[in-house]
Amino acid sequence: MKIAFGGIGTALLLVTMAPAYAQNYPRWFLFPDELGCGSCAIGMARTPYYPDSSGGEAFASGVENAVRGEEVVIEGTKKYGVTDAGVTAISTTVREVIDTARIESLAKVLKLLDINAVGEMTVALVGPGDGAFPDSLKQSIGIARTPPPWLAALPQDSGFIYALGMSEPAYYEFSAWLEAEKHARLELAKSVQSTVHGIDRLESAASGDEAYSGVQDEKISVALHHAQVVRRWRDPTTHISSVLIRMPR
Numbered sequence: 484m485k486i487a488f489g490g491i492g493t494a495l496l497l498v499t500m501a502p503a504y505a506q507n508y509p510r511w512f513l514f515p516d517e518l519g520c521g522s523c524a525i526g527m528a529r530t531p532y533y534p535d536s537s538g539g540e541a542f543a544s545g546v547e548n549a550v551r552g553e554e555v556v557i558e559g560t561k562k563y564g565v566t567d568a569g570v571t572a573i574s575t576t577v578r579e580v581i582d583t584a585r586i587e588s589l590a591k592v593l594k595l596l597d598i599n600a601v602g603e604m605t606v607a608l609v610g611p612g613d614g615a616f617p618d619s620l621k622q623s624i625g626i627a628r629t630p631p632p633w634l635a636a637l638p639q640d641s642g643f644i645y646a647l648g649m650s651e652p653a654y655y656e657f658s659a660w661l662e663a664e665k666h667a668r669l670e671l672a673k674s675v676q677s678t679v680h681g682i683d684r685l686e687s688a689a690s691g692d693e694a695y696s697g698v699q700d701e702k703i704s705v706a707l708h709h710a711q712v713v714r715r716w717r718d719p720t721t722h723i724s725s726v727l728i729r730m731p732r
Contacts, residue, residue, distance in 0.1 A: 507623040509599045512606050516713035517620060523596070523610035524549035525712070529657045530605050537605040538598055545609035546590045547581065552711055556580040557672040558704045565697040577669060577703060597621055604657040631716050633727045643729040646671035650724040656717065659724035664712060667728040672705040675730075 511518055515525060526545025528537045559577035563570045596616070597608040637645040648667025653659035707730055714727040 506602060507625050508601055509597060509606070509608075509620070510622045510624050511597065511608055511616070511620040512599075512601075513624065513626065513715050514620075514713075515711070515715075518608075518610075518616050520610050520616065521552075521709065521711070522549065523608060524552055524593075526607045526609060527657060527660060528605045528607075529655075530600055530603055537600075538595075538607065541598065541605040541607035542595050542609060543590070545595075545607045546593055547586055549589055549593060549609060550581050550585045551579070552709060553585065554582065554706055554708050555668065555710070556704070556706045557669060559702075561701045561703070563699040563701065565699055570699060573698070579665070579668065599623075601656075603655060604660075626717050626719065628719055630718070631714065631727075633714060634716070634725060637727075638729075640729075642732060644671065644674055644732055645727060645729045646674050648726045648728065652722050653724070654722060656724065659717070659722065660715070660726070663715075663724040663726040664728070667712070667726045668707060668710060669703075671707060671710055671728055671730055672703055673701075675705065 512525060515523075524545045526541045526543065526548055528540035528544055530537045557577065557579060559575065561575040561577050562573045564573045592611070593609045594612045595607060596610050599606050633645075633647065637647060646667050648663045648665065648670055650659040650662040650666070653662070710728055710730040712726055712728050715724070717724045
């Protein structure tokens with residue numbers, strides 16, 4: 484059965500709270516491409532005052548992201564208003580659909596490879612039981628204050644299609660990272676429109692709303708396969724989280 488993305492339950496795992504001011508991350512969180520593990524995935528959970536349950540939630544999130552990495556369908560319509568100043572988003576029905584039956588089966592075979600508490604959230608790395616990786620990727624590092632090159636220009640690679648997702652300015656990192664990842668997947672779906680059927684842009688006449696000279700409907704129905712987050716960065720000044728994602732061509 485396939486349904487829109489939702490939460491699942493799993494066993495509880497104990498984690499140790501990190502100080503709220505410590506904004507260091509395991510290297511695999513910021514540079515997941517260095518893992519070289521196509522079947523690994525990263526999950527996140529908000530760390531409550533009593534963190535006993537956050538480890539299990541982060542593991543469950545990682546399993547869901549592993550399924551999402553295999554296949555996720557982006558579908559719906561995003562409506563934009565056209566003005567003299569440009570185009571403004573009005574509404575959206577775009578959603579992500581994943582196979583929940585696959586979640587249940589993967590949860591039985593994927594293992595917790597590493598887990599860390601970072602400020603208000605818990606991050607977990609899940610993968611196959613033999614998913615060994617160098618200890619250097621467990622190293623705790625801070626985010627560089629200088630923006631990475633991929634924020635200005637996407638990597639050019641004949642083997643992959645890249646897309647960038649950004650959050651709104653947000654104090655709480657947990658929700659900002661989730662928003663950035665979701666936007667990245669949407670942008671990736673848009674970027675393959677020339678090779679994937681089902682994406683159309685339709686320009687209407689007057690919308691009936693005097694604020695707009697017209698309405699643009701962006702209809703999307705795309706299945707992404709093996710799309711993975713490869714880099715993360717958070718602006719320490721604006722608190723905008725950015726995510727680089729890629730998918731094989």
